[in-house]
Amino acid sequence: MTWSEVFDLLWVGLQETAWMVLVSTVLTAVGGLLLGVLLVLTAPGGLLSAPPLYSVLGLIVNITRSLPFIILLVAVIPFTRAVVGTTIGTDAAIVPLTIGAIPFFARIVEAALREVPNDVIAAATAMGASRGQIVGKVLLREARPGLAAGLTITVIALVGYSAMAGVVGGGGLGDLAIRYGYQRFETEVMVATVAALVVFVQLVQMAGDLLVRRLSHK
Incomplete structure (x- = not known):
């Protein structure tokens, strides 16, 4: 196989990986943020303290996180x-990617929100802020750098998950590495795939670090 053919395959695989990661990141950010906030609110002593609900949510999150992604897949x-009507392809891979990443990000959100000083929350409460205002204007606002850092970690994890999705025909760089690099012993494809994944992750990390620095200075 010529390098020109390798680059053509790599470009298609990179587009598929980017699509899977992008869509699953958006869904994970929304679902994980909501679940993380709910965990903080319903925790014992939280603004909506409900220990039984917190225990159930925590158990579901822990069970999902304990499953290796390949098994969850x-x-x-x-x-x-x-x-989605199928179990093969990039659209199908987005479903397990999102299911696996939401609990992961939810715990990061929970940890980030718990880092907000109690004095800040108490001051907002004393000023008559509602629970919704405390969540939106205090907790989430103060925790923005931690949330951005956590989302960066989650996106990088999704890149790794998307590569594993190739085992079941999920498309993307992982599928490319398995079909050509492993099954057909095309060393050039394997090397190019690994290099592309490394560059992809580095770009995500750099973008995440930049975002964290900007949010930290506000």
Whole structure:
């Protein structure tokens, strides 16, 4: 296989990986943020203290996080088929990617929100702020650098997850590495795929670090 052919395959695989990571990141950011906020609010002593609900949510999050992604990928195949109508391809891979990443990001959100000083929350409460205002204008605002850093970590994890999705025909760079680099012993494809993943992750990390620095200075 010529390098020209390798680059053509690599470009397609990179586009598929970027699509999977982009969509699953958006869904994870929304779902993980909501779940993380709910964990903080319902925790004992929280603004909406509900220990039984917190325990149930925590258990679900812990069970999902404890499953290796490759097992989760196979376990949710019926759900994936019900949602997108297939279990093969980039759109199908987005489903397990999102399911696996939401609990991961939710715990990061929970940790970031807990870092907000209690004095700040108490001051907002004393000024008559509602629970919604405390969450939106105090907790989330103060925790922005931590949330940005956590989202960066999550995106990088999703890149790794997307590569594993190639095992079941999920498309992207992982699928490319398995079909050509492993099964057909095309060393050039394997080397190019690894290099592309490294560059992809480095760019994500640099963008995340830049965002964290900007948010920290505001």
